Amino acid sequence: MTDVQTDRATDRIAFTREEPYPLVIGGAEVTTEETFDAIDPSVGRPWARLAQAGPEHVEAAVTAARGALTGWRRSTPAQRQALLDAIADRIEADPEWPALLATENGRPIREAAMADVPTAAGIFRYYAGLARATDGDHVATGDPGLRVWTQREPVGVIASLIPWNSPLISTALKLAPALATGNTVVMKPSEFAAASVVEFGLRTRDLIPPGVVNVLTGFGPDAGAALVAHPGIDKISFTGGIPTARHILHAAADQITPAILELGGKSAFVICEDADLELAVADALMGIAFQNGQVCFAASRIFLHEAIRAPFLTRFAERLAEVRIGDALDPATQVGPLVSAAHRERVAGYVERAVAQGATLVTGGKVRQLGGDQADGFYYEPAIVEDPDGSTLVSREEIFGPVTTVQTWSDEADVIARANGTEFGLAAGVWTRDLARAHRFADALEAGTIWVNTWFDLVPGQPLGGVKASGYGREMSAETLLEYSVPKAVAMRLSSERPELWG
Secondary structure (H helix, E strand, O other): OOOEEEEEEOOOOEEOOOEEEEEEEEEEEOOOOEEEEEEOOOEEEEEEEOOOOOHHHHHHHHHHHHHHEEEEOOOOOHHHHHHHHHHHHHHHHHOOHHHHHHHHHHHHHHHHHHHHHHHHHHHOOOHHHOOOOOOOOEEOOOOOOEEEEEEEEEOOOEEEEOOOOOOHHHHHHHHHHHHHHEEEEEEEOOOOOOOHHHHHHHHHHOOOOOOOEEEOOOOHHHHHHHHHHHHHHHHOEEEOOHHHHHHHHHHHHOOHHHHHHEEOOOEEEOOOOOHHHHHHHHHHHHHHHHHOOOOOOOOOOOEEEOOOOOHHHHHHHHHHHHOOOOOOOOOOOEOOOOHHHHHEEEEEEHHHHHOOOOOOOEEEOOOOOOOOHHOOOOOOOOOEOOOOOOOOHHHHHHOOOOOEEEEEEHHHHHHHHHHHOOOOEEEEEEHHHHHOHHHHHHHHHHOOOOEOOOOOOOOOOOOOOOOOOOOOOOOOOOOOHHHHHEEEEEEEEEOOOOOOOOO
């Protein structure tokens, strides 16, 4: 049983479930002997138990997906469109999502309500509209007696592995295009945000044919490793970190399984001397504080033109120090806790090492201790670190936390080179009133998404993905349908003439 309850003593909204969460395999709830805790990062305590899948559950889920594939791949575009629209309706009509998401991973409830829920529903609706657009092509042959055409068919069974920072949006990004093209799916969420994906499976299983969507929860070395290495998987779609991606690709190589990878970023945020500084400050604040800084698109490297360095940095530090840090379930909270104690320690370690190596801590960068129910929560103050030459790890590695670095520049070619001087290439941005300069930066910056005078503007239809070590493949766009389908060529000879080759 799930429920959203309010503690009258503290007015704290609480999402609860009495019995352990099951796996969802073949449309049925499957319990396991072993379970693990789901931790509410705002209070540092368990709030639910989750099933711990093993290789035998992976086998059952892949078998269920393969069994459902025969029927689902023959479904009509109209049927797929109707299903995706119905899922979007179900998400929008369910008032419990914001509290569940905030409880699960510390995402402020105001963000879950204004971003996660409508975005997830919007992605399903976008692909509902595209479900009828998986057309093939006519191939011109120059031969009046020959007709050649292509038709697109589903890849098969997709293994979708999603991160913990936006589980409902990630579920939509993986599922919607896969279902729109007639595939079946086995989903493996992160152990830090698994309950919401199971809830999705439970709350939509009356809509989705049994076996078309299966949900496995558990740990990477057990459930995840067995899933990506399974010979019954036809494609892998993974969003996460580079170390895990390497393990996945090694396993995929043994089975020659193709993959889509989105592996994070270290995004450059370049502010020119003619920028609107108040807007640039607001966008920088969004870029590092939104989603508690735990997002692949974080504006984690800010490059300030020397002419505006002082006023920008002063105003930015003031605004960042004013953000309201607190319980993710409090509607007034602007920055919630980090996802776990270990992750908070990791983020803090980056800042501490950078300062020890000569970088300057401008503001924040400390563990925030709250009282009451939140005394054991995983709170951390958003930080600005001035790292003039960008040499410390805080400027080079993805932290996945509310930490941004600052460098100064004066020469356009130099700052472009420094902005591109990273192994990542997910996003980048420039703030300028000069239209020609904006185009120069947009052309020169090496990233899958370039923002000009904005940050975090993402709409369904806009290709989502990166270059270099940020991965390959694109999500959230029409071309994503090409990732989840394969072309079949059909050549039909209409004439009876044959060349005389054997007489």
